[in-house]
Structures are given as C-alpha cells and as structure tokens.
Amino acid sequence: MPLVVMCGYPCSGKTRRAEELKVCFERNTDRKVHILGDGALGVERNTVYADSQKEKNVRASLKAEVERKVNRDDVVIFDSLNYIKGYRYELFCLIKHVQTPHCLVYCLTSDEVSSTWNTCRDAAEQYSQDIFDALVLRFEAPDSRNRWDSPLFSVLKDDTLPYEDISDALFKRKAPPPNQSTQSQPLSSANFLHELDKITQDVLLAIFNSQKTSVAGDLVTVPGATEKIELTSSVNMAELRKLRRQFISYTKMHPTENTGHISNMFVQYLNKSLH
Template sequence: MPLIILTGYPCSGLSYRAQQLASLLDATQQKLLASTSATDDAPQRQPQPRYKIHIVPTHDASHPRSVYDNARSEKEARAVAFARVKRALSRDTIVILDGMNYIKGVRYQLWCEAKAVATTCCVVHVGTPIDKCVAINNARLRRDQQQQQQPESQTQSSPEAQSEVNDSGEDLGLAAPDNEQPYPPELLDNLIYRYEEPSTHNRWDKPLFTVLWSDAAPPVEEIFSAITGIPIETSPPATSLASLPADQRTAAPTDTSTVAGSVATTAAGGSGRFSRAKIKPHQATVQAATTDPTALYGFEKRTTAIINAIRAFTQENPSAEAALAKAKAQSPSTPPAGITIPVPESSTPVFVPSHVALSATTDDLAGVGGVLAWPRLQRLRRQWIGLNRAYVGQNHGHGSGGLSVDQVGDAFVRFLNAELAGENRA
C-alpha cells in the first residue's frame, strides 16, 4: 500500500510519467518474483505479483482543468482526489497520485494519510523546465484549434504526424498520441507562479526523486526500494531522451527496456512473498482508542468503596491516639509508624503516618479538622477523578499513560497516601 505522489508544473508530462512509472514498477516486481522463485527448492510455479499498481487521476470529465479557475472548485477537486487515494490504499496496492500537487500543504496531508495507515510514501518531482511546459501547452492549444476548424474526417492523422513541435520548430518529444487537454495561457502562468517546489528539508517530501525532461525513465529501482524496503541493484544510467531518435522518444510509456536486468533481494520463502518496510504511525495521525462507556462508572464505584472503607474505620476508631495504640498492640516489638487501613479494590492499604495523625487540630480522625474528615476525603476523590478523566478506560495513543478500571484502586490509594503524608502539598 505505498503511496507515490507526483508533482510538477502543469503540462510537464505528469500523466506520461505516471503511466511509465506504473509499467516499470510492475516489470521490476515481476523480475524480482521470478528471481526469487528461481532460487527456490519448491516446485516451480507461476509467481504472483506482490503489489497491484493503481493510478489515481486528478482530472476527469467531472473535474477538468478549468477547476483551477476559482478556489472553491479547486478545493472540491482536491477533496475528490484525496478521497480516491484514501479508498485505493490497501494492503497490496502501490498508489500513484497523478497530478500537480503543487501545494505543500496537500503533500503534507497525503503524507499524514500514509502514516496513518502505516505505509511508506515518496515524492517524484517531474522537473520539466517552464519554457518546455509553455511550449507543450501552446502545441495542445494549436491542436484543438485545428480540430475545431477541420472536419472530423480530416482530424484523423497518422501516428507519424502526432509529434508536436514548438514555434521554433524543435520537436517536443511528446508521446503519441497526445490527448491531454491544454490550459488557458493565463491559468497556466498563474499555476506556474503558485507552484511550491518540494524540498528535502520537509519531512513530508522525503524521500524525493527528481525526473528531468531529458531522462528516459525515472529511477524505478531506487523508488521501488524506498517504498518497499527491498534492496535492488541499480541499473546503469538510462540513455538521455535528447540522444534518442524521434520515433523512440514518442514510443508508448509501456516500454520496460530500462528496467534493471539484475535484481538482488534478501527475500526468503517459496511463496514469492517478501517483507515490507515497517512504518510507525505518526502520533498526530493515530486515532484515539474508543472509550469504555462504563469506565467512568467503574472509577466512581471503586473510589467510593475505598472512601467508605476509610469512614467505617474512623467510626470504629474515632481517636487518633486510640488507633495508634491499637497498631502498637498488634506489633509490640516495634513502635507504630502510623495508622494502616485495609481497603477493598486495592492491594495497598491506606497509610497515615503517626506524626500526621497527631499533628491534626483535633484528635478525632473524622471530625472537623481531622486528618480523615469526610469532606476532605470526598474532595480528594473528586480531585483524583478529575485528573484522570481524560484517561478513562483507554490507552492514550500508543503510550502506556492510560489507566484501566482494574488499576483504579491501587492508583487512588497511592494518591491518598501521598496527600495524607503531605508530599503533594505546596
């Protein structure tokens, strides 16, 4: 389910590079699976592709290039493309987003979505010069004008005539046939001016691969290794597009002759399946766990049971001196360090140090000003629940800061012991 984000100027050959990249990635994994099955001791069988290649287009009949004329239609078109990417991301699919993606905030949103589903993401920058983009757009405008002026029967030209030239007569090297729609000249200049180039200084633009206009093919081996985590030997540098004959420059993008001939992998197993890169989801993209609807009730029930047990102890032992004397009688060999009160829902008892119990304004444990007065215990209980309400019944993200209902008793008793001992007092 890796995500490949294409970006570049309008009319820079993004759709061509998307089709070319999909074809080369498919050929690369086919050779990888073939080499893996050839080294297997198991019976030979036809290897199955590990990843499906899916191209998500940004433009279609419902969202033409005129959506960039105003902000509202452009925002709707971006939302549709983002929804398509979100639906296409699956366990065994390489998603290629074909579009300008000229806003860095859009690329950041896509990067967050990839992190949310724990998959890899890379950016492929189609680095076509501005003058070349303008020349391609002008050639497409002339093509549309000729098709409107000529009858339909005369618009059917031979493949040899599909190669467009600019005003100076230079062959643009477009793939035949070029059926892409042009931009209005004013809109083209506006989009080029608004383009935000990707940078390796941004974490959402890494890894970044740049494909120049003169490059015959993108670095498919490096891209495949980056999104899958499988090391592949890099093929020799591809022949420059400018040095190729015109008939080869206008060839269909399904030409896979530039795919590396030698493929090295550390994959094992006879099923032809190999490991994928491990991605840790970003904390900002992790959906919080669902809260147990009965968790808060469990908090209230367990803390109330502890408070009631302390109140029952104070009714049986109203005097602090009497409670300390009782504790000394139970352990005559050692002087009493304090009052120990066993409570339910907790393996740790409530402990009141002797100096705290004797320093109260009254000897009555539950009386006004006593160390175990009922209003004070209720205030401490409400305070503790308020502090832990955000962590009720769930683990906060992927950390261990959550508090389950079974841990309420011990946690509340630790809080009470710290308060009664004076450790949390300012």
C-alpha cells in the same frame, strides 16, 4: 501498499512518468497498480483551477480516493499537480495513518518547456495561458529536507526514470511511525468540534499577539501546548487561517479522543507547514 506522489508544473510530463512507473511495477512485481488523478475525475482544468472553492473540492475528492485505494498490497500513483506544500503534508499524514511508505516524483521542467508542451496538446486538454501562469506562480517546489517531500526523486525531461531507486524507496523502507496527529481515534466528546474550533482559534490569537513584540526565529508559547511555534519572516494571518482550515478538515476525519492534545497537534502541524 505504497504511495507515489507525482508533482510538477502543469504539462511537465507527470502522466507520462506515471504510466512508465505503472508498466515497470507491473513488469517487476505482482502488485496491482492504480493511477489516480484529475483525469479519473473528469476534471475540466480551466473551470476548476479558476475557482478556489472548486479546486479545493477536487483536491479533497482526490485525497479521499487515494485514502480509499491505499492498502498493504497495491501500489497507488497519485498523478496530479500536488503543488501545495500543505496538501503534500496531508498526504504524508494519510500514509502515516495507513502505515505504508511513500515517495515523491518531481517532474522538473522550466515554465517555458511546460508552456510549449501545453500548446501542443489538443485544445480541449490545454490550460488557458492565464490559468497556466497562475498555477506556475503558486507552485511550491518540494524540498527533500521536509519529511513529507522525502524520499524525493527529481526527474528532468530527458532523464531515464530511476525505477530501481523508486522501487527500493517503496518496498525496502519501513513506513513512517504514526504519531498523535495521525492516529484515528473514536469521537467521544460531544463538544469536540466546538473545542477544535476554539482551541485552534486561541493558538492563532496567541501568534497574532506575539507578532507585536517578536521577530522571526522567536519561539512563541501558545495556550495548552507544551511545544512552541517558531515564527518565520513569511508568516501572515491569511496563511495561518488557511492552515487552520486544513487542520480542522483533517482532524474532523481523524478526531482525537482527548481534546487536550489538539493544541500540540496544531502546533506540530503549523511548524511543519511553515518551515
């Protein structure tokens, strides 16, 4: 039923905490508990995280496995870095579609502590220092103000795991309601992919053109959408193109019956991902 998303630096204690949670759930409930993550796929860390395409493929495989395992009865613990904000949002969309609660467990350590723990591992299990440093640099910390990062449980290395609070968040809380961007609809339009590509490209073009005369905080009107994009100081075309690719990948798996909704769906996705 519920999904627990582990998050943290490399070697921050995520797997240990995931195993602790599994024991607690099995002791206190009659639910099956599945731990999914890099280990289950046999991921060779230094090879995968040195190649952006390989890393992207692994993330897609892991998300697909989460989607297969999440149901109304079992507990799924997703033990991976989950360090990208947009990826955590995709997981949030997934649980909205399945209609099950979720929470985030953030293993909060300093990079110095995690680096020390990394060097204490068997050589075959270690991240190279270059890969470790790059992952720490790219890490996007969760923020409880974001719906996809909430409820958020930050756990320091010497903390006792707040099992009761986590349990309440998963079993005593309603699932987030579905919205248009997470409703899986039958694919009825023969030119859906063409429309998806064109509409999302038009939205990026509108944002690009508006940046010539707008400043951070301005609301930008985009073609075909009733909602507006709120510009941020950090927005750049490289990031927007990356978010567009993520949105297209998700929407291909969950197409909308009415292509007229795509603009608003994409605007919602950008606003949530950029703030």
